[in-house]
Amino acid sequence: MSLKILAVDDSKTIRMIVKKAFKTYDCEIIEAENGKEGLETASREKPDLIVLDITMPVMAGPEMLAELKKDPALKEIPVIMLTAESGKENVIQILKMGVKDYMVKPFKGEQLIERVTKVVTLESKQKEDEDTSKKYFSTVEDVQVLALPQKLNRPTCLEIERHFKSKVEEMVNSGLKKFILNIAKVGGANVTLIRLIIMVIQTCQKASIGIRIVGTAALSEELKGFSETSEVTIDLSIEDAKGAL
Amino acid sequence: MSDINAVDLRGFISGAMNEVFDTMISMDIELTDGGVQADVQGERIVGSVGFAGKAVGSVSIQVNDAFARSITAAMLGMELDEIEGDEDVHDVIGELSNMVGGDLKSRLCDGGLDCELSIPSIITGSDFKTEIKGWERHESLVFRHQEDGYVLKNISG
Numbered sequence: 001m002s003l004k005i006l007a008v009d010d011s012k013t014i015r016m017i018v019k020k021a022f023k024t025y026d027c028e029i030i031e032a033e034n035g036k037e038g039l040e041t042a043s044r045e046k047p048d049l050i051v052l053d054i055t056m057p058v059m060a061g062p063e064m065l066a067e068l069k070k071d072p073a074l075k076e077i078p079v080i081m082l083t084a085e086s087g088k089e090n091v092i093q094i095l096k097m098g099v100k101d102y103m104v105k106p107f108k109g110e111q112l113i114e115r116v117t118k119v120v121t122l123e124s125k126q127k128e129d130e131d132t133s134k135k136y137f138s139t140v141e142d143v144q145v146l147a148l149p150q151k152l153n154r155p156t157c158l159e160i161e162r163h164f165k166s167k168v169e170e171m172v173n174s175g176l177k178k179f180i181l182n183i184a185k186v187g188g189a190n191v192t193l194i195r196l197i198i199m200v201i202q203t204c205q206k207a208s209i210g211i212r213i214v215g216t217a218a219l220s221e222e223l224k225g226f227s228e229t230s231e232v233t234i235d236l237s238i239e240d241a242k243g244a245l
Numbered sequence: 246m247s248d249i250n251a252v253d254l255r256g257f258i259s260g261a262m263n264e265v266f267d268t269m270i271s272m273d274i275e276l277t278d279g280g281v282q283a284d285v286q287g288e289r290i291v292g293s294v295g296f297a298g299k300a301v302g303s304v305s306i307q308v309n310d311a312f313a314r315s316i317t318a319a320m321l322g323m324e325l326d327e328i329e330g331d332e333d334v335h336d337v338i339g340e341l342s343n344m345v346g347g348d349l350k351s352r353l354c355d356g357g358l359d360c361e362l363s364i365p366s367i368i369t370g371s372d373f374k375t376e377i378k379g380w381e382r383h384e385s386l387v388f389r390h391q392e393d394g395y396v397l398k399n400i401s402g
Contacts, residue, residue: 010364012333013340016321017269055343057364084347085362087354105344106268153324192324 003027003120006047008038008064009082010056014105018051020155021109025122035059039067042074049120050079051103051112054094065097078119080112133163140180143242144171146200147182148193157192164200168207178245179204180238182214189222189229198228212241249300252356254349254384258304261348262388265341270319274388289313291368291375292338294346298360300353302380304346306338312390313338331369339365 005027007018019029030045032038035052036059042050050068054061061081068074081094081102094102100119103112116122138145144167149156171179181200186193197213204211213234215223220234235241259276266272290313293305308316317337318325328334343365350362377383 011336011340011343013320013336020322055362055364084344085351085354086348087351089354089359090351105340105347106265108268153327154318154322158322190324 003049003122004030004045004047005116006030006032006038006041006045006050008032008035008041008050008056008061009053010034011053014053014082017109018112021112022122024124025113026125027122033058035061035064035067038064042068042077043071046073047077049116050077051116052079052081052099054081054083054085062093062097065099069098080115080119082107132159133167136160136163137167139176140238140242142176143178143180143245144176145180145182145238147184148186148196150185150187152186152190152192152196154192157196160196161199164203168203168209171209172207177209178242179209179211180214180241180245181211182238183219183234184215186215186219189219189226194223194226194228197223197232201232210245212244214238214241249302249358249382252300252353252358254382255386257349257352258345258384258386261345262386264348265344266388266390269341269344270316272316272319272390274390277387277389286371288371289369290334290338292335292340292342292365293368294342294365295363296346296350296353296360297363298358300358300360302382304342304349305375306342306345307375308338310334316341335367335369339367 003026005022007015007029009015009018010033015031019031022029030041030047032041034056038050038052039059052061052064065079068077068079078100081097081099082105083090083094083102084105086104091102101115103115113122136146136148138147146160146164146167148160171177179200181197183193183197201211213232214237215234217236223229223232223234235244262274266274286309288310289307290310291305291307293303295303313334314325314328317328317334320337321328321333346362346365350360353360
């Protein structure tokens with residue numbers, strides 16, 4: 001069953017970082033911009049966990065927490081506080097408020113997940129993960145093919161990178177030794193694409209997997225403009241790449 | 246410790262800036278000798294937080310528009326062309342100043358200079374200059390990221 005997590009922070013940036021941290025887990029993230037909105041949302045949605053900022057306009061985190069604790073229907077909801085202040089007095093005060101844990105900013109998404117898993121049980125979006133993997137990866141005879149989408153932004157790239165690493169592991173275990181990176185659909189060369197290409201080439205070489213790249217003539221020209229990929233050979237079809245492997 | 250002059254403001258801010266940029270943006274920045282302040286010119290953004298109590302002052306972070314957008318894209322995990330508008334950029338710069346200010350506030354409190362922190366405020370524009378007057382102490386630090394990004398950090402107390 002999907003967990004409901006309420007992120008209360010006046011900063012959209014922090015709410016986005018929280019949302020991103022839970023992306024691979026079976027969670028629904030609901031947001032509120034201040035304590036007042038947070039209380040209303042908590043009453044309505046009954047979340048399984050609240051990630052609550054301290055300093056906010058309209059109603060600050062400690063006030064919202066005090067109100068939560070007064071409400072029999074909400075007082076048991078675990079709360080993890082976010083604070084930019086790591087001072088001793090501040091930490092003691094936070095713990096006295098009855099929160100489950102606290103997180104000092106700056107923090108990485110994985111650090112937040114680590115704290116959260118001590119409070120609630122998170123489950124991976126396994127099914128979705130498998131579907132995503134199928135979207136990019138396919139096997140043609142004895143060749144593993146990774147076909148990149150037209151729009152390659154950083155989150156997509158990170159997702160592909162994650163799947164790619166497990167695919168390489170699978171290939172090593174099963175003895176598959178041929179890999180094709182198909183970039184033909186990618187709209188244009190950018191830094192994200194260059195980084196991904198380099199990462200794929202280096203990982204394959206390290207695992208002793210043969211690698212070829214399939215693309216268009218235009219992309220081949222564009223890649224020559226980047227020092228990192230100026231020497232990379234582009235095949236113009238899967239057949240050509242298979243033949244060269 | 247109960248005197249703002251006895252506090253290692255430069256050390257505190259330098260440490261906090263490096264930690265915030267490394268943790269939130271995976272971006273290396275280095276403290277320069279201050280000779281590149283002219284690079285934070287033109288269209289720029291200033292994010293500030295104030296602190297008040299036994300220590301009173303403000304911490305502000307100033308970056309040019311282009312670098313602010315690079316920081317925003319890195320912090321939100323998106324490409325430059327995916328940034329929805331100035332609001333996102335302002336929020337990110339405000340949050341960065343909040344994190345650095347929060348770290349300084351914690352260190353001041355731990356050192357006996359109890360104070361409270363304000364929520365961040367943002368100033369944008371190109372035709373303005375910051376003048377520091379009447380404060381007991383003022384520090385200005387310039388950080389550089391690779392060749393093109395400069396961050397000017399002002400702390401007054």
